[in-house]
Amino acid sequence: MSALLDPRRVKQDFPIFANNPGLVFLDTAASSQKPNVVIDRVSDYYRHDYANVHRGVYRLSARSTELYEGARETARRFLNAADASEIVFVRGATEAINLVVQSWGAAFLKAGDEVLITELEHHANIVPWQLLRDRIGFTIKVAPVDATGGLDMAAFESLITPRTKMVSVTQLANATGALLPVEAIIRLAHAQGAKVLIDGCQAAPRLQVDVRALDCDFYVFSGHKTYGPTGIGVLYGKRAILNDMPPWQAGGDMIETVTFEKTTFQQPPARFEAGTPDISGAIGLATALDYIESLGRAAIEAHEGALTEYGMDKLSRIDGIRLVPAGQRRFGILSFAVEGIHPHDVATLLDGKGVAVRAGHHCAQPLMEKLCLDATTRASLGIYNDESDIDALADALKAAQAIFAR
Amino acid sequence: MESRDLYQDIILDHGRKPRNFHALEHPSHFANGHNPLCGDKVTVFLEIENNVIKDVSFQGRGCAISTASASLMTEVLKGKTLEEADKLFKAFHAGVTGGEVEAMPEVLEDDFERLAPLEGVKGYPTRVKCATLAWHAFEAALKSGEVGATVKTE
Numbered sequence: 001m002s003a004l005l006d007p008r009r010v011k012q013d014f015p016i017f018a019n020n021p022g023l024v025f026l027d028t029a030a031s032s033q034k035p036n037v038v039i040d041r042v043s044d045y046y047r048h049d050y051a052n053v054h055r056g057v058y059r060l061s062a063r064s065t066e067l068y069e070g071a072r073e074t075a076r077r078f079l080n081a082a083d084a085s086e087i088v089f090v091r092g093a094t095e096a097i098n099l100v101v102q103s104w105g106a107a108f109l110k111a112g113d114e115v116l117i118t119e120l121e122h123h124a125n126i127v128p129w130q131l132l133r134d135r136i137g138f139t140i141k142v143a144p145v146d147a148t149g150g151l152d153m154a155a156f157e158s159l160i161t162p163r164t165k166m167v168s169v170t171q172l173a174n175a176t177g178a179l180l181p182v183e184a185i186i187r188l189a190h191a192q193g194a195k196v197l198i199d200g201c202q203a204a205p206r207l208q209v210d211v212r213a214l215d216c217d218f219y220v221f222s223g224h225k226t227y228g229p230t231g232i233g234v235l236y237g238k239r240a241i242l243n244d245m246p247p248w249q250a251g252g253d254m255i256e257t258v259t260f261e262k263t264t265f266q267q268p269p270a271r272f273e274a275g276t277p278d279i280s281g282a283i284g285l286a287t288a289l290d291y292i293e294s295l296g297r298a299a300i301e302a303h304e305g306a307l308t309e310y311g312m313d314k315l316s317r318i319d320g321i322r323l324v325p326a327g328q329r330r331f332g333i334l335s336f337a338v339e340g341i342h343p344h345d346v347a348t349l350l351d352g353k354g355v356a357v358r359a360g361h362h363c364a365q366p367l368m369e370k371l372c373l374d375a376t377t378r379a380s381l382g383i384y385n386d387e388s389d390i391d392a393l394a395d396a397l398k399a400a401q402a403i404f405a406r
Numbered sequence: 407m408e409s410r411d412l413y414q415d416i417i418l419d420h421g422r423k424p425r426n427f428h429a430l431e432h433p434s435h436f437a438n439g440h441n442p443l444c445g446d447k448v449t450v451f452l453e454i455e456n457n458v459i460k461d462v463s464f465q466g467r468g469c470a471i472s473t474a475s476a477s478l479m480t481e482v483l484k485g486k487t488l489e490e491a492d493k494l495f496k497a498f499h500a501g502v503t504g505g506e507v508e509a510m511p512e513v514l515e516d517d518f519e520r521l522a523p524l525e526g527v528k529g530y531p532t533r534v535k536c537a538t539l540a541w542h543a544f545e546a547a548l549k550s551g552e553v554g555a556t557v558k559t560e
Contacts, residue, residue: 340422344444344467347411348533352409360444374445374467403408404470 004304007386009028013291013315015039024392029174029202029362029380032227034198034288041287043228054253054270055277056234059232063314068279070257071286072269075234078289079219079343083239085221088269089282092233093201094124096220097168099272100197101128103248105166106266111137113165116194117153118143119370120173120180123363125199129168138165145370147356149325151180151347155189164194171203175364175378176325177308177333184214194337195241199302201225205382206304206332208297211236223281232281242268244261295383303379304332311379324376335362335376338397341404343375349400350377356394411501412526412533414468416478421470426480437550439543440467440533446472450543459483459491462544469536475524476540482517488548490514493522497539502537504528 009019016025025033051061053068071086090096109115115129119142124227129140141159146152151169160167167189169183182198189196197218198248200209204221211219218241223232229314237245247254247265251274256264263270292300311334315321320339325332338346347359363366368374379393430436430451439448448466452459462483464476483491494514498521500507510518527537 076411268508344446344469344533344536345471349409365445366447400409404411404418405416406415 004250005299007303007384010295011384013037017384018336021321022354025360026381026389027356028205028382029225030358030386031224031230032205034229035227035258035291037291038228038288038384040282042284042387044284045280050280052276056099064279068277071282074286074289077207078197078293079234079236080212081236082212082285084244085267085269086236086239087173088235088237088242088272089277090235091231091234091278093199093220096233096235097124097197097199098128099248100218101132103245103272104195104241105129105132106203107135107246109138109165112163113352114141114161114163115139115168116141116159116164117144118156119145119182119367120151120170120176120178121364122170122174122199122201123365125168126366127171129341131143141199145178145325146369147327149176149328149371150178150211153181153184156185160188160194161193162192162194163171166191167194168197168199170199170201172200172331173367174333175259175362175367175376176328176335177330178328179331182216186214187308198299202332207290207301223285223288226285226288227267227291228285229280229281232278232285234285235320237268239268239315244271247274251275253277262342300383303383307385307387307390308332309379310335310387311381311393314390314394318397321397325371325374329371333378333380335378337373337376338401342399343377344375345404346400348395349403351395353392353396353399357393411471411482412525412530414523417470417474418512420477422476422532424464425474425537426477427465428463430463431459435547435550437543437547439539439546440527441472443535444469446536446539448472448476448543450462450476450540452544452549453548454488457488459486459488460524464540466540468511469495471527471536472505472539478521479540479544490543495545498524499538499542501525502527502534503527
């Protein structure tokens with residue numbers, strides 16, 4: 001494992017930069033760019049190895065199946081899951097959460113139960129629970145953020161009760177970059193007998209993740225934020241829990257025997273993968289995960305941690321720029337307000353300088369309301385970013401301020 | 407296009423100090439506009455008598471483009487007949503979306519000229535909705551009478 005990441009070399013692996021000279025890409029939290037190895041792997045697969053999986057007797061289909069199941073093994077290794085059968089391929093983290101809600105939630109939650117989430121959640125970890133609650137009648141409780149924008153752990157602890165059946169939280173908040181103490185959260189939840197789902201969308205591409213060390217019950221992440229293709233993602237679930245979960249979508253591949261009277265279903269993970277899956281997406285994702293491993297996950301974590309510090313320091317030195325929330329520890333994501341300029345105007349002006357950032361509520365409207373903001377500007381880091389990108393951001397912000405100072 | 411062409415002085419001025427930025431006490435029509443993409447919100451109030459817009463105002467929160475557009479809209483709509491307002495809306499919409507702008511009758515030429523600084527958004531497809539939000543709310547206010555309606559710019 002390499003000790004240090006060289007972002008300039010990494011950048012050369014991503015053709016988007018050669019094809020868009022001057023691009024300063026600071027929107028990896030929305031979706032990451034793709035390295036050549038992933039782009040090539042997907043098209044090579046279609047050129048050389050494509051056939052449907054799990055069905056054909058012929059050798060080409062067997063090879064395709066082997067590659068698809070090999071991708072599952074790569075994802076298992078990436079999360080350090082105990083067994084590849086604990087890896088379910090889905091369209092992305094959104095679908096993974098919906099799967100857990102509609103399968104596990106519908107089977108095991110009842111009126112009077114409680115699901116505990118936090119104010120830091122993405123809409124995808126709020127709304128699916130609300131839809132099921134409206135059908136079943138359980139209660140959703142929301143743990144608040146503290147004055148610094150991190151999770152208020154004292155409040156969180158007081159909200160976990162024997163009625164809590166599920167704790168569903170993000171590991172790294174997409175809107176503000178706040179890191180949550182998921183180890184403590186999982187311990188507290190398990191002490192009350194609750195299951196825990198971790199939304200790893202922002203954490204999986206940035207931090208070293210070990211689902212066995214965490215002991216979480218579910219872990220979800222999206223391929224497209226992890227340098228892989230769009231349309232593929234991973235649901236990890238403990239084998240014993242997946243075993244007890246009913247199917248959520250039905251079709252080919254997930255059945256054992258079908259008659260018009262009765263159908264029996266496959267074991268996990270096939271039970272949860274109805275129809276032809278995104279085979280090329282899974283293979284492309286596995287290539288992306290291998291690529292991340294080749295750079296070294298400790299090196300990535302160290303690089304993005306240091307760059308986050310550099311960015312916080314750089315932005316806090318500009319008059320009229322305020323990090324949101326002010327005192328918060330953050331990782332990989334810098335959310336900020338520019339005095340007197342609306343985030344959408346900031347983003348347009350930065351775009352004029354080739355700096356791509358996100359402006360808006362970041363699919364976290366309740367959190368924005370709590371922070372008394374309609375929107376923020378968000379710069380988020382990836383493995384290809386370095387200090388020159390932060391410097392370009394700072395210069396573009398100063399230019400935007402100059403235009404609005406007229 | 408340069409950022410300064412989009413953020414012309416008149417846009418910055420109306421973005422900072424929007425005109426007619428208050429609620430009407432006795433509106434005959436009003437409607438809320440909301441851009442769910444960015445969270446911009448605007449409420450447009452109208453006082454219409456005998457087919458003439460006697461008064462028009464707005465309230466809301468948004469970026470410089472959407473605030474300036476709403477402010478300029480209230481300035482040009484005041485005193486117009488509904489037919490004239492419709493002509494201005496159609497021409498404005500065509501102007502910011504890069505469509506064919508029909509020639510204005512002489513009486514509306516100056517007003518249409520007032521809206522010209524916003525035409526810069528046609529080079530920024532993601533910002534067109536900011537410029538049209540208040541106009542869509544105006545249209546919704548007319549259509550829905552005295553009952554509030556929410557219009558999305560989707």
